[in-house]
Each structure stands twice: as structure tokens, then as C-alpha cells.
Amino acid sequence: MIVFCVFLVLCYDLVQAQFPRVCVTEEALKSNSCCPLWKDRSPCGSSSGRGICRPQIVPVFGEFGKVPQYNDDRLNWPKYYFSNACECFGNYSGYGCGDCKYGHFGEKCDRKITIVRKEIRELSLLERKRFFSYLALAKITKSPDFVILYTGDRHHKDTYRFVDAAIYDVFSWIHYYSTKPILRNGTFDYSTNYAHQGPAFPGWHRLGLLFLERQIQLLTGDENFALPYWDWRGEKKCSICTNDFLGDNDVEGFLSRYSHFAFWKSICSGYNYVDSYCLAADDFNQLQILHRKPGANPHAQSPPTFQDVEDTLKFKHFDTYPYNRNAKHSFRNALEGFLNPSDGMDLHKTTMHNLMHNFLGGTMSEVPISSNDPMFILHHCFIDKIYEKWLHKYNASSDVYPENDQPGQGPNECATPYFPCYTNKQLLQKSDAFGYKYSIYQGL
Numbered sequence: 001m002i003v004f005c006v007f008l009v010l011c012y013d014l015v016q017a018q019f020p021r022v023c024v025t026e027e028a029l030k031s032n033s034c035c036p037l038w039k040d041r042s043p044c045g046s047s048s049g050r051g052i053c054r055p056q057i058v059p060v061f062g063e064f065g066k067v068p069q070y071n072d073d074r075l076n077w078p079k080y081y082f083s084n085a086c087e088c089f090g091n092y093s094g095y096g097c098g099d100c101k102y103g104h105f106g107e108k109c110d111r112k113i114t115i116v117r118k119e120i121r122e123l124s125l126l127e128r129k130r131f132f133s134y135l136a137l138a139k140i141t142k143s144p145d146f147v148i149l150y151t152g153d154r155h156h157k158d159t160y161r162f163v164d165a166a167i168y169d170v171f172s173w174i175h176y177y178s179t180k181p182i183l184r185n186g187t188f189d190y191s192t193n194y195a196h197q198g199p200a201f202p203g204w205h206r207l208g209l210l211f212l213e214r215q216i217q218l219l220t221g222d223e224n225f226a227l228p229y230w231d232w233r234g235e236k237k238c239s240i241c242t243n244d245f246l247g248d249n250d251v252e253g254f255l256s257r258y259s260h261f262a263f264w265k266s267i268c269s270g271y272n273y274v275d276s277y278c279l280a281a282d283d284f285n286q287l288q289i290l291h292r293k294p295g296a297n298p299h300a301q302s303p304p305t306f307q308d309v310e311d312t313l314k315f316k317h318f319d320t321y322p323y324n325r326n327a328k329h330s331f332r333n334a335l336e337g338f339l340n341p342s343d344g345m346d347l348h349k350t351t352m353h354n355l356m357h358n359f360l361g362g363t364m365s366e367v368p369i370s371s372n373d374p375m376f377i378l379h380h381c382f383i384d385k386i387y388e389k390w391l392h393k394y395n396a397s398s399d400v401y402p403e404n405d406q407p408g409q410g411p412n413e414c415a416t417p418y419f420p421c422y423t424n425k426q427l428l429q430k431s432d433a434f435g436y437k438y439s440i441y442q443g444l
């Protein structure tokens with residue numbers, strides 16, 4: 001089985017997302033260009049009409065290093081690393097235009113598939129077992145297409161070192177890298193990052209899930225594979241924290257040795273990143289393997305309720321000024337969990353998405369490493385389902401994505417650090433554009 005799948009992996013020269021292996025050669029880095037040759041030997045498959053190699057037009061925060069208060073390598077993504085990259089036409093996509101846009105398949109990318117993401121308890125026994133074995137495979141299979149950045153100093157290119165990582169760990173690392181505080185006037189500003197505390201939050205996570213889902217489809221050859229979600233509304237404790245599902249844990253938070261993820265290591269701590277590259281790795285050494293303590297946090301003893309979700313869906317404004325964790329009457333801020341959904345005013349209550357992270361505790365409650373626990377996938381798919389409900393309820397589209405001052409979160413900035421570029425506002429559209437939808441479960 002494993003030999004067969006590894007063979008499949010090597011067969012695919014497609015794929016998207018970031019630090020493409022072929023673009024981190026000394027030569028590519030020096031030329032600041034990520035325009036790999038497609039099968040037809042032309043950059044970005046241009047001879048076959050798939051795409052074109054062109055300068056990255058990123059209009060927002062000025063040139064790297066020229067705006068004195070912000071000097072962060074991720075700003076104006078991916079310009080700091082690559083000033084030229086592929087722009088793909090039609091349904092083509094991927095860093096080299098060798099792949100298709102999400103939801104499209106085939107050599108010409110003209111075959112559309114819409115998959116259905118189901119609640120994990122709706123899966124048949126076979127589907128559930130398949131999900132766990134695909135994850136296991138993604139955790140041990142080296143990513144054929146991507147490498148991760150491993151260096152003590154993001155701001156000195158000559159210190160960069162790129163290393164191999166497993167497919168699941170590339171996914172974890174993308175989240176980790178986006179959550180690093182942003183360097184501002186030479187100090188880290190912990191109130192901003194690229195994936196949270198701003199209007200990019202729902203779309204950024206949507207893209208991360210699509211990335212992982214597609215990587216697993218490519219790894220296994222199973223084009224119909226869909227990530228499951230966990231509808232946690234109204235739970236008193238964690239009903240899927242059993243060894244048949246996500247795993248039981250002991251009082252110290254160690255997962256049962258008979259559970260699927262008992263021996264999974266977190267990428268930041270496990271791979272010995274220097275502190276500046278993995279916030280909290282030193283302080284949370286015990287988190288090198290996954291931990292979970294559902295309900296143990298006295299401020300987060302149970303998940304959000306049915307009413308909380310209903311209330312969150314009442315906000316018709318996608319986001320509101322000042323577009324950060326202080327936004328009131330904002331769907332995004334209520335969904336993210338800084339705003340009390342019952343009144344749309346109270347900013348002191350931890351709710352919804354944030355509450356769930358805290359409720360689960362352990363690895364999930366440490367933002368930079370939370371994505372190492374597959375619970376992250378199930379939780380964020382449900383957050384994404386609520387986002388999808390909102391998009392339908394208000395028939396919303398890209399034009400309601402607001403201009404704002406959050407670095408990396410402008411409507412026309414690329415969701416950071418994905419590759420190729422999806423702008424933040426592009427990610428504000430209904431999921432059928434990305435080839436998936438959600439099952440109806442418990443009336444939602």
C-alpha cells in the first residue's frame with residue numbers, strides 16, 4: 001500500500017502552495033524568480049497556454065524595508081522571496097501552472113468535481129478508517145513538492161536553509177509561519193499576524209484546508225476524498241475524544257497509546273527550531289507530542305452552544321472597523337471568537353473559534369503549534385461550514401471584503417504564505433467555486 005502510494009506521489013509533478021522545492025535552488029533564489037518549466041519545457045507552461053511568468057504585482061504595504069515600521073519577510077507575499085512568479089490562465093493553477101484550480105481535475109483541468117465534507121460521525125466505518133490511514137500516510141510521506149524554511153534569521157537571505165518535511169507537516173508549518181508576530185520597527189508586534197485577528201481569518205483557513213485536502217487527494221489518488229468536520233454545538237465535553245475517533249487522553253493530557261495520533265510529534269518543537277522560529281517551543285517542550293485536555297481550562301469548560309452559532313450568523317456585516325479583535329457587530333470577529341455573539345458589543349468574552357481551541361487545551365490551545373493536532377482540521381472545517389452558511393445567508397461575494405490596515409490582510413494581498421497567490425478577497429466566495437460543499441447535519 002505504502003509503496004504504491006509513494007509511487008503515485010512521484011508521478012505527480014503538479015501541486016500548489018509554498019516554498020516549491022524547485023524554487024529554492026541557489027539559482028532560483030538568486031534570480032528571485034519562481035517560474036519552473038512545465039512538461040513542455042517552457043516557464044509556467046507558457047508554450048501550452050497554461051500561464052505566464054510575470055512580476056508580482058502586490059500593491060499594498062510598499063516595498064520591503066522601505067516602510068520603516070514594517071520590515072517583515074512575509075509582507076507583500078511572496079515578493080520578498082520571488083519577484084517573478086507564474087500567473088496561470090483559466091482553470092490552471094499551481095506554482096508552475098501544472099496543476100488545476102481547486103475543484104478541477106484532468107490534464108486540461110476541465111473536469112469539475114464537487115466533493116461533500118461530512119460530519120465525522122456521519123462517515124461510514126470504512127470512510128472513517130480511510131481518513132485516519134490517509135492522515136497517517138500524510139504524516140510519514142515526505143512532501144514531493146514543498147520544503148519548509150529552516151533558519152535562525154528570516155531577514156538574512158544568506159542564512160536560509162530549506163528542509164524536507166512530511167506532507168502533513170508542511171500544512172502545519174504554513175499555519176505556524178503565518179502566525180509569527182509581524183516585525184514592526186524592529187520588534188515583534190504580537191497583535192498582528194497574517195491569519196488571525198482580521199478579515200483574512202475565514203478565507204485564510206479555508207485555503208489551508210483546501211491545500212491539505214488536495215495534497216491528500218494527490219498522495220492517495222483519491223480525487224473524491226473530503227475532509228470531515230466536527231459539529232461541536234451543544235457538546236458538554238468532547239464526544240469524539242475516544243480511540244475510535246480522535247483519541248482519548250489521560251489527566252496529564254497525553255493521548256491514549258491505543259489512539260491514532262498518540263505518537264505524532266509537533267513540527268515546531270519536534271524539529272528543534274530555534275526560538276525565534278517557533279514561538280513557545282522552549283516553554284512547551286512537553287508539547288513535543290500531541291496533548292489534549294478537553295474541559296480542563298476553567299475559562300473554557302464546554303464548547304459553544306447552538307445559540308452561539310445562530311447568533312454569530314445574525315451579523316450581516318462581514319467585518320467592521322477597526323477590522324481587528326476589537327471589531328463590533330462583525331461576523332468575522334464573532335466567528336473568530338473575540339466578540340460575544342449574543343450582543344455584538346462585548347469584547348471580553350472568549351467565544352466560538354477561540355473558545356474551542358481553549359476548550360480542547362494542550363496543543364490546540366497554543367496558536368503556533370495548534371495545527372499539529374488533526375483536531376484542528378475538524379474544528380476548522382466546522383468554522384468553515386459556518387462561514388459557508390453566512391456566505392449563502394447574505395449571498396455575499398468578494399466585494400464585501402473590506403479595505404483595512406492589517407498587514408497582509410488587504411483585499412488584494414495574497415493570503416500569506418500560500419503559493420500560488422490567492423488574494424484575500426478571492427477567498428470570500430461560496431465553496432462551490434472551490435469544488436466542495438458541506439452536508440446538512442443537525443439542521444445546519
Ligand SMILES: *[C@@H]1O[C@H](CO)[C@@H](O)[C@H](O)[C@H]1NC(C)=O
Nearest residue numbers: 067068069070184185186189
Ligand atoms: C515606527 O518608527 C517610526 C520612526 O521612528 C515612527 O514614525 C512610527 O510611528 C513607528 N511605528 C510604530 C507602529 O510604532
Ligand SMILES: *[C@@H]1O[C@H](CO)[C@@H](O)[C@H](O)[C@H]1NC(C)=O
Nearest residue numbers: 090091104108109110111112
Ligand atoms: C473551466 O472548467 C469549467 C468546468 O468547471 C469549464 O466549463 C470551463 O470551460 C473551463 N474553462 C476553461 C478556460 O477551460
